[in-house]
Amino acid sequence: MSATNAFPQISARRRRTDKVMRASLLAATIVALIPLILIIYYLIHKGLSAWTQSGFFTTDPTGSFFGSPGGIRSAILGSLEIVALATLISIPIGIGVALYLTEYGKQSWFANTVRYFVDVMTGVPSIMFGLFIYIVLVIGRFGGSGFAGWKGAVALALLMLPIVIRSSEVVLLLVPSSLREAALALGAPRWRVVFQVVLPTSATGLLTGSLLAIARGMGETAPLLFTVSTAFALTYDLNAQMNTMPFLIYTDITSPRAAIQTIAWGTALTLVVIVLILNLVARLIASRSRMA
Amino acid sequence: MIPPDTTSKEQSDMSTAGGLPPERPQAPPQASKAAAADKTGHAVNVKDLNAYYGAQHAIKGVTIDFPANEVTALIGPSGSGKSTVVRCINRMHEEIPGARAEGSVTLDELDIYDPNVDVTAVRRLIGMVFQKPNPFPTMSIFDNVAAGLRLTGTRSKDLKDLVHRSLQSVGLWDEVKDRLSEPGIGLSGGQQQRLCIARTVAVEPEVILMDEPASALDPISTLKIEELIDELKERYTIVIVTHNMQQAARVANSTVFMLEGEVIEHDETNKIFTNPSDERTERYVTGKFG
Amino acid sequence: MQETRHQFHEQLRQLEAQALDGLDLVIQQLDRSLESISYQDVELAGMVVADDDRIDGRYLEVHQGILSLLARQAPVAGDLRIVAALLHVIRCVERMGDQCVNIAKLVPLSGYEAPKDKDILDAIERMGRLARSQVSQAKQAFAGRNVELAQDLVRQDMEINRLNREIFRRAVEVGDNLDLREWAMFMILVARCLERVGDNTVDIAEQTVFVVTGLFREFADASSPPEAATAP
Numbered sequence: 001m002s003a004t005n006a007f008p009q010i011s012a013r014r015r016r017t018d019k020v021m022r023a024s025l026l027a028a029t030i031v032a033l034i035p036l037i038l039i040i041y042y043l044i045h046k047g048l049s050a051w052t053q054s055g056f057f058t059t060d061p062t063g064s065f066f067g068s069p070g071g072i073r074s075a076i077l078g079s080l081e082i083v084a085l086a087t088l089i090s091i092p093i094g095i096g097v098a099l100y101l102t103e104y105g106k107q108s109w110f111a112n113t114v115r116y117f118v119d120v121m122t123g124v125p126s127i128m129f130g131l132f133i134y135i136v137l138v139i140g141r142f143g144g145s146g147f148a149g150w151k152g153a154v155a156l157a158l159l160m161l162p163i164v165i166r167s168s169e170v171v172l173l174l175v176p177s178s179l180r181e182a183a184l185a186l187g188a189p190r191w192r193v194v195f196q197v198v199l200p201t202s203a204t205g206l207l208t209g210s211l212l213a214i215a216r217g218m219g220e221t222a223p224l225l226f227t228v229s230t231a232f233a234l235t236y237d238l239n240a241q242m243n244t245m246p247f248l249i250y251t252d253i254t255s256p257r258a259a260i261q262t263i264a265w266g267t268a269l270t271l272v273v274i275v276l277i278l279n280l281v282a283r284l285i286a287s288r289s290r291m292a
Numbered sequence: 293m294i295p296p297d298t299t300s301k302e303q304s305d306m307s308t309a310g311g312l313p314p315e316r317p318q319a320p321p322q323a324s325k326a327a328a329a330d331k332t333g334h335a336v337n338v339k340d341l342n343a344y345y346g347a348q349h350a351i352k353g354v355t356i357d358f359p360a361n362e363v364t365a366l367i368g369p370s371g372s373g374k375s376t377v378v379r380c381i382n383r384m385h386e387e388i389p390g391a392r393a394e395g396s397v398t399l400d401e402l403d404i405y406d407p408n409v410d411v412t413a414v415r416r417l418i419g420m421v422f423q424k425p426n427p428f429p430t431m432s433i434f435d436n437v438a439a440g441l442r443l444t445g446t447r448s449k450d451l452k453d454l455v456h457r458s459l460q461s462v463g464l465w466d467e468v469k470d471r472l473s474e475p476g477i478g479l480s481g482g483q484q485q486r487l488c489i490a491r492t493v494a495v496e497p498e499v500i501l502m503d504e505p506a507s508a509l510d511p512i513s514t515l516k517i518e519e520l521i522d523e524l525k526e527r528y529t530i531v532i533v534t535h536n537m538q539q540a541a542r543v544a545n546s547t548v549f550m551l552e553g554e555v556i557e558h559d560e561t562n563k564i565f566t567n568p569s570d571e572r573t574e575r576y577v578t579g580k581f582g
Numbered sequence: 583m584q585e586t587r588h589q590f591h592e593q594l595r596q597l598e599a600q601a602l603d604g605l606d607l608v609i610q611q612l613d614r615s616l617e618s619i620s621y622q623d624v625e626l627a628g629m630v631v632a633d634d635d636r637i638d639g640r641y642l643e644v645h646q647g648i649l650s651l652l653a654r655q656a657p658v659a660g661d662l663r664i665v666a667a668l669l670h671v672i673r674c675v676e677r678m679g680d681q682c683v684n685i686a687k688l689v690p691l692s693g694y695e696a697p698k699d700k701d702i703l704d705a706i707e708r709m710g711r712l713a714r715s716q717v718s719q720a721k722q723a724f725a726g727r728n729v730e731l732a733q734d735l736v737r738q739d740m741e742i743n744r745l746n747r748e749i750f751r752r753a754v755e756v757g758d759n760l761d762l763r764e765w766a767m768f769m770i771l772v773a774r775c776l777e778r779v780g781d782n783t784v785d786i787a788e789q790t791v792f793v794v795t796g797l798f799r800e801f802a803d804a805s806s807p808p809e810a811a812t813a814p
Contacts, residue, residue, distance in 0.1 A: 106389060178426040182488070185384060186495060187416030188443035196443055200430045538656060565658045567796025577659045579587040 050266025063232040074234040078242040085153035094164025102172040121162040130223035149238040152228035160213045167209030204289035211282035221246035333360025334498035341395035352553040363530045365544035373553040382418040419492035423504040425484035427476035436476040440495035458494040462486040482513025502532040604675035605721040611682035616710040630686035637679035644672040667789040674782040681775040697762045720783040732787035742780040749773040
């Protein structure tokens with residue numbers, strides 16, 4: 001050991017640089033967090049007062065400018081119906097496509113082309129799906145109606161489909177090929193390998209991916225604009241115009257009447273809470289399956 | 293009277309004459325069994341097998357006979373094609389994109405590459421155990437053993453009994469009988485591999501192929517698996533690929549040495565490890581290369 | 583690049599050298615014991631007896647080396663045959679050493695100024711030279727893995743056996759002199775020891791063939807004519 005210290009000391013300049021780096025990264029984080037916090041604050045601040053109104057969740061909007069604006073029951077149920085139908089369409093088809101890509105198509109040129117187009121679709125602005133359905137189904141009054149709930153569901157399904165396909169494919173690829181090999185070596189036909197080994201093994205991952213796609217679908221506004229339009233009364237007829245939460249926010253937030261604006265904020269808060277719950281459930285399932 | 297000449301043997305206390313038994317190689321153990329229950333034995337015969345990965349010619353005109361109820365080991369350096377040969381026997385080779393095989397592989401004189409043959413039927417009769425134990429993670433121990441039947445759509449009336457017998461035949465029953473409903477992946481490595489063997493055995497195959505079954509396991513588990521192989525050969529014909537020569541020496545009746553896709557020597561294990569005929573076999577086995 | 587298992591093969595080479603050098607020790611002992619017989623040199627005979635410790639030590643060394651190699655290196659095929667053969671060879675070395683000691687022990691017993699029969703002594707000396715050359719040839723054959731040289735040892739051994747029988751006959755007819763007869767008896771014993779040395783060299787020859795061909799064939803008992811032994 002020498003007379004001076006055994007290890008070289010950190011220089012003062014290095015110390016300063018470290019500090020500057022840490023400070024600026026922290027600043028960036030705060031800048032990113034501020035709008036998020038503000039959104040949450042505003043939502044709660046403005047929306048909570050709507051929540052506490054009587055009949056907010058149990059009555060339909062009255063549609064009248066004067067008098068009581070009513071509640072948002074038809075919007076909530078309308079959103080749920082439409083998203084449910086969209087889920088029924090997009091999830092099975094999406095998982096099916098993902099299965100095709102991982103189990104059968106693999107690296108063929110066709111499969112790679114499909115993958116490319118799916119990637120493109122994830123980037124398409126959501127309004128395009130609405131416009132597409134508008135031109136194909138709404139204008140021609142397909143099914144005997146103009147705007148209809150089910151047509152909005154189709155638009156949402158188109159939007160959710162690439163998300164489901166992508167996340168499902170990732171999960172399916174995580175299934176070790178040794179499991180497929182083991183099943184094949186036992187003499188299983190390929191379809192049984194898929195349904196009795198691959199799907200059960202990836203089930204939680206597929207579920208998580210689907211929940212996230214549903215959460216996305218709940219909040220989309222643009223596709224609904226040209227396909228479902230709106231209604232005030234509660235209806236279960238998917239072949240007619242229906243009320244949806246995003247649409248309600250869209251129309252009510254610009255109203256000159258404060259009470260109606262409050263309704264919009266309350267709806268926004270409801271929507272955020274629903275999406276939050278879906279996300280939390282997805283995370284819970286994912287973490288529990290990891291711990292098992 | 294002139295006393296007889298002595299040889300050094302007479303002065304030694306030991307009675308051993310030293311050295312190997314006379315030149316004639318040992319009679320194959322088959323000979324005694326052949327007369328007896330040959331109907332329980334199933335032989336695999338590979339003839340002029342050529343296998344390709346795309347343009348790469350991996351197996352070149354390989355001919356090997358795997359006698360019934362015997363353990364045959366395939367040894368050789370990496371890339372010699374031993375795993376490929378084995379995967380051609382249960383037609384798993386063709387699952388790899390771009391891979392194909394030509395030639396004749398017969399099970400009891402029946403050609404398994406016949407275009408009318410159902411591949412899944414072949415694989416039910418020729419089971420496979422892999423290097424890394426791969427029990428199905430979403431299934432319990434019981435379900436894992438029964439998986440083979442469920443995956444082939446076979447209905448079995450006494451499933452519990454079959455699972456019990458399979459687990460017993462691999463020596464796992466006592467260790468797991470109280471936790472059959474627990475997940476299969478909760479077992480240790482050696483136990484998992486025996487579980488996979490039980491799963492293979494439950495579909496009642498005629499041949500069992502093993503691709504380096506013990507190389508991922510600790511030494512004690514390895515020895516247990518080797519003992520198991522010795523018991524299993526009473527009922528199945530076994531082919532084992534191993535890069536551990538001592539294992540081949542311990543376990544196999546006959547050994548095949550492969551190099552660069554060709555069979556160099558195929559003989560009784562005893563001969564391969566005491567007096568191989570081919571110079572290359574000698575060099576590989578004594579560790580001069582590979 | 584070094585060949586794989588370089589250390590192991592190096593150890594094997596050393597072990598073989600140790601065992602074969604034991605044969606040099608045997609030749610030394612043989613020379614001295616025969617000299618002590620010819621000149622009735624009791625001191626020399628005493629040295630031979632004492633020096634047998636060296637051969638015994640060599641035996642233990644090689645034996646231990648073989649055990650160690652078997653335990654740690656798991657030799658197979660050609661290497662295994664060499665190790666097994668070395669076990670035989672070193673035992674032969676030890677036995678040959680013991681025969682030299684037996685010869686040396688006979689020296690003081692046969693008397694200081696005992697009468698000697700010239701024919702018998704000549705035969706003994708010839709046997710001694712033959713035995714010596716056989717030991718040397720055995721070492722050469724094993725070290726060079728020379729099958730022909732090994733098989734030639736059988737032919738030489740026949741000569742030793744013939745000399746042994748001749749000495750016996752001469753001893754029986756040696757006459758009435760008590761001291762001479764006694765001396766002749768001892769010479770019979772010496773001849774027997776030398777014959778056994780010859781047999782041990784034939785053993786080493788058999789081991790040589792075993793290492794090369796992997797087959798063990800006993801070269802015919804020297805009392806019956808050898809088969810036309812061709813390497814398989």
